[in-house]
Amino acid sequence: MPSPNDDLVDALVQLSFLVQGTLAELAGEHGLSVAQARLLGVLRDREPTMNELGRHLGLDKSSTSGLVDRAEKRGLVLRTPSATDRRVVQVSITPAGLELVTTAAAVFADRLGNLTAEVSDSDRRALVRATRRILDADPGWLG
Amino acid sequence: MPSPNDDLVDALVQLSFLVQGTLAELAGEHGLSVAQARLLGVLRDREPTMNELGRHLGLDKSSTSGLVDRAEKRGLVLRTPSATDRRVVQVSITPAGLELVTTAAAVFADRLGNLTAEVSDSDRRALVRATRRILDADPGWLG
DNA sequence: CTAAAGTAGTTGGTAACACGAACTAATTCA
């Protein structure tokens, strides 16, 4: 029997696919994949080690390495050896990467804004509130 | 300057990553990728042609072909030539596929249900309502 | 103070996934 939760679950799933689809489309227009876009998004306000980065993205260290490899090859990201521990590598965003992610983020916000234009202010607030609760309930890899 | 929309956009993005992450994790536990899970989800209540399927998933026809290939090899899905047009192929879910997607969907709903346990009933309704509006505003590939 | 254990990151192998281009087969249209 369908529980009253089914509507909510369904809504969340469709919404997530829509957002991800929008993200993928937009990233594509800027020559980025979703993974690359996410990487740049994380590095916008952090300069983590490979390890931290991997944990943040929920990726295996080898995956992280490859992701950074490709981004570095495009000049979007930079590896710097740590001064204090010669095993660790700090990852930072380059000016080019920052500019790319900044403009892309603006366009993205704009596009999502269009999609949410018809949502009432009170529903908007409810959505933000609900999201906070849901994220608080998640033990996962999200920062 | 941060617009009042930024909270909403941020909420949507984080939410979508959480949902997708949950989906990926759960699919993995059932030996499925997100793409495979989505394929089975679509086929749960449809028997589309390759073409329709691709449009539904927002995939190129070659991607659709490969996706169905792999699912078919695992016995989750079936290709049947159309009787009326010898070019077209109907795709359907097998009993095994149906069982898999059914149990996985139940676990998924349960898990998301836990995450949304703290959300009030009125916010829940608001979220569903907001999602409808947003999906209505989207011209994209979602059915 | 050195030997063993642990940690950080890379490399190599494998597989899924997605795309575009080129192709075959069937159908529609002009």
Place this chain on the structure above:
DNA sequence: TGAATTAGTTCGTGTTACCAACTACTTTAG
């Protein structure tokens, strides 16, 4: 009927992700 269209597959390429094995450091134990 011959030309354009449509459905689907195949092939080649690139990204992404994993695991296992490896190197190079650092920490910990004895």
